[in-house]
Amino acid sequence: MPQRKCAAKSLRADKKRRLRNTRVKRDLKESLKKLQSLLAAKNVEESKKALKEVSSKLDKAVSKGILNKKTVNRKKSRLTIRLNQISG
Numbered sequence: 001m002p003q004r005k006c007a008a009k010s011l012r013a014d015k016k017r018r019l020r021n022t023r024v025k026r027d028l029k030e031s032l033k034k035l036q037s038l039l040a041a042k043n044v045e046e047s048k049k050a051l052k053e054v055s056s057k058l059d060k061a062v063s064k065g066i067l068n069k070k071t072v073n074r075k076k077s078r079l080t081i082r083l084n085q086i087s088g
Helices: 005-040 044-063 069-087
Strands: none
Touching: 005 044, 005 069, 044 069
């Protein structure tokens, strides 16, 4: 148990942040899996919509400090390249 008030408050804040981070990451992971399945099925139109949605979620995760900017840029780049390969 924390000895000071500020340490107890930090524990509460850390718990809230951890829950938010896991929720965002889980949602992001589900969206990425959906996009990858669409890319594997070579469904171009749906993949474009899903890529736009995933890019938005990745950018939001960066702005909240959950993911690193360079990691997100790399993911978006690779997904875009895969989409361009199947579209043609």
